[in-house]
Amino acid sequence: MIHVRVPASSANLGPGFDALGLALALYDEVDVEVIDSGLTVRVDGEGAGSVPMDESHLVVRALRLAADRLGVVPPGLAVRCRNAIPHARGLGSSAAAIVAGIAAAYGLAGREPDSDALQLAAELEGHADNAAASLLGGLVLAWREGDRFRALRLEPHADLRPIALVPRERSATSVTRGLLPERVPHADAAFGAARCALAVQALTARPDLLLAATEDRLHQDYRSSAWPATMRLVRALRETGVAATVSGAGPTVLACTVDGKLPGEVDLSGFTACELPVDRTGVTVRRQA
Structure with missing residues (x-):
């Protein structure tokens, strides 16, 4: 059983379009259990009753892609999502789902998320600011070098x-x-x-x-x-x-x-x-x- 907790994020912060992101203390939680076969998905909270409950679920898609790259082939998966991040409101819900799935795959592989995790998350999301904030926490400065997404974590001021x-x-x-x-x-x-x-x-x-x-x-x-x-x-x-x-x-x-x-x-x-x-x-x- 892998338990993942991933924060919301706010991107841009005014002038930092596709460059700045800030992680916020509002969390989605995902439990992933390896089972004998098949796939089950359960969603509580935000998105319950409206998001897909099959292989097209964003957490599952990200998990499968990351697991494939990491060489992990679970026989079956039971995925439970407890979502607090509002959907389609500009608080990084899609990036959080992607990061949760990728982090779960890393957990199944017995590894810590690394720069390749950011690369995969940014590829799926299309940009790195929200994904980097959810991965790293704090304030992030994201950029792209050719086909490679990069991010630098900075420590936000304590009074913020x-x-x-x-x-x-x-x-x-x-x-x-x-x-x-x-x-x-x-x-x-x-x-x-x-x-x-x-x-x-x-x-x-x-x-x-x-x-x-x-x-x-x-x-x-x-x-x-x-x-x-x-x-x-x-x-x-x-x-x-x-x-x-x-x-x-x-x-x-x-x-x-x-x-x-x-x-x-x-x-x-x-x-x-x-x-x-x-x-x-x-x-x-x-x-x-």
Whole structure:
């Protein structure tokens, strides 16, 4: 029996499009047991009754692919998922499922997840920011070298207290990415590069710079038609001095605070506020007899 716990994540953090990710203390848990034959899948919590319960389940797909690469061929599998990460809300649920499956395969092989685990997760996800955060915990800086995905884990500032504002509406990354232009003005690219560099400093050492560091010109405004209420809330929070961004592909808003508080004058109607501490551990795998 392999037990996996994997954290949620928020990607981009404003200017760090496809580059920055932050692991959050909201967890999916997966138990994988080797059985004599066949496949059984059980899902409790988020996604119960709506996700597939066969080989197309994302955890199972990732597990099978990783197990094949690791040379592990279990005769049969019983998979149980207990999901807390909201689906299609911009909190890295798909990356968490992929990382959980890959980590379970590594557990079956008696190995710790390594750089090849990140590579496989990023290949399945299409980018590395969420997957790296779920794997490594903390703050991650992700990039690509040719066909190879890379990530560097950084330690977030101890005072950082993120708040996720989660709406009922859902969003699909495939849809919101289609709203992005192929080219952006040079001035906006330069602005984004400077703010992304500043975001690394703000998130790790200078939280007093978070408001300026999380300003974006590369993706949020272009995708605002997909989640207008989200962008209205982002702007309202920023006008009061809160470093708010769209979390990943939305529509969740992430507020990076140092006190865990939001201004009372901002209307949060339609959103549920959840303080989510930074996860500093990443995915954990426990093998049970």
